[in-house]
Amino acid sequence: MKRLKLSRTMIVWLVDLAFILIAIPIIPHFTTSANFANILVRLLIIYLVALAQSFAIVVGGADLSVGSNMSLATAIGSYLLIIDPIMGFLVILASGAILGAFNGFGAVKVGLHPFIVTLCSFLIAQGLALTLRPRPGGRVPEILFDSLYSTYYGIPVLSIILLILVLLAMSFLIERTRLGRSLLAVGGNEKAARDFGINVELVKFLAYVIAGALAAVAGFFLGVRIGCGHPYVGEPFLLYSFGAAVAGGTFLTGGTTSPIGTLGGALLFALIDNILWLSKLSTYHSLIVQGIALVVVVGVSEAVLRR
């Protein structure tokens, strides 16, 4: 199982490397430091939401609400961050965790299919975001944007530090803590996990709460990036979250995930978006390329792993 996970991670990183090596000579402005910062911030957002999704997937579920959860976070942020950034961030975090708790309650306590309950919370979060911000508006303090994009000798230090912190925290959580191991155990074989004395219900519930909180944090950074609250801005990230998580080695059957692989998967989507944007192709073509890249990465790694 360990080798399998490693290989999938390696494949997605190799594809990323190939994309970068091809892009450097042929795409204009790809190597500028402004673009570097751009890719990293986008990567940070996609990475956080992909991690959120991987927590739901790893216990054998799925979270359809991550996108509107992010929209809601930008809407909340556009009111509160200007007053007090720390309080605003905490409220965003709490809103995500509450949505996650709703999902966990529905999926675990009531026993609804994760698809149904997260469809409900998708609608609810969407409605709340629309209530707060019927139209894009509000303001996020520029200082947050500036510090996220600030470069030191051409290197966007803060986003790199944040990415590394998230990666380390998640790797630690998954591999070194009791909760992380329980998550993998529950996703891998629920019955066996129960026999080992793991509180399966609690672990599953917590997975949804973590997923909701992480998606909200992704929404916080998205709000900082666009500088306002927007009721629909999170929607495309639902697809990115599944794509990045699975391309990075999270299996939809549950029980397996890899924070470093998910980072590779997120980078894949950040790169495709950025390269197509720089080559002045429309968003529409970007969608087609993303679809094809997703199938190729997963299909090829599947073929390689089976050998």
Next chain:
Amino acid sequence: MNLRKNITLSKYLPEVLPSLLKNRTTAVYLSVVAFILLSGAVVPTVFMPSNVIGVLRQAGILGVVALGQFVVIMGGAWRRDVGIDLSVGSTLFMITIAFGHIVKWVHSDILTILICLLIGAAVGLINGLIITKGNVSPFIATLAVSLAEQGITWTLSITPVEIPEYLLYLGSGRIGLLPIAFLFFLVLFAIFWVIMKYTTYGIRIYAKSSNPQGARLLGVNLALYTASTYVISGVMAALGGLLYLGFLVHPAMRFIDIFTFDSIAAVLLGGTEFVGGIGSVLGVLPGVVFMRFIYYFVLFFRVPEATRRIMQGLIIFAVAAVFVLQSRRMRAS
């Protein structure tokens, strides 16, 4: 026989009801009817003719898509991954926009409709091949295909199009209180029920769902049957697109996908499960009627769009919860 059954039913209803509820499909029908009657008691105007027609018409269009989704959820599982088709909404959207282009190209309505259905089949075949030959999980394969389809659709422009008379009739016409789209769905519903219950194909799909390895040993070509479910779903999504076009009249680029997740939710609420060969085509009807009824129901509360979304979410949650808890208690007793 029937009469006798009716007499006993009314006499022993209190005793019969629990066992009736134990049957999943019956329980779904009863829950949905109860919910609709209850909401009618709260807001009597939901039974206005215009509302009934609207709900049934939209339920019919969603139902056509949901029938395909049902076949995929029942028989589209591949290796360890469950079957799901996330591309139906994008296929439907693509067909509504592509229709005008194809008509200009071939100058024939019938041919255009055939080409549209073929496109649906092709999309399904691509899904099926990616899943069975590429061993990509259905979730990811159909997600990727739907991304690509959206990309293709957005690059097409909207062309003004003369929609053929009979498509308008299918999508917008009605006989009394019954929209043609709903009747059309009912016909397909009956056909699908027969196929899934009485033909070799349907029985093999159930066998594959409840025990894939056993089915394989009995000579079911798993790859072929898996891929076939996606082809069916693709064709049904294209057909849904044609119906939707007949309803919209003017296709628009502002498209909110109310088909993909709603079709899945309708099938799941109808009592079908992803594994184990559990579920029936019969559950699709109450599923789609419920999913569309709540859209119209929340319109009657004079609240903004935002609040309506929240209400929809809470209502689906509540009804699904009641259904699940009910069937759990029945199983326990």
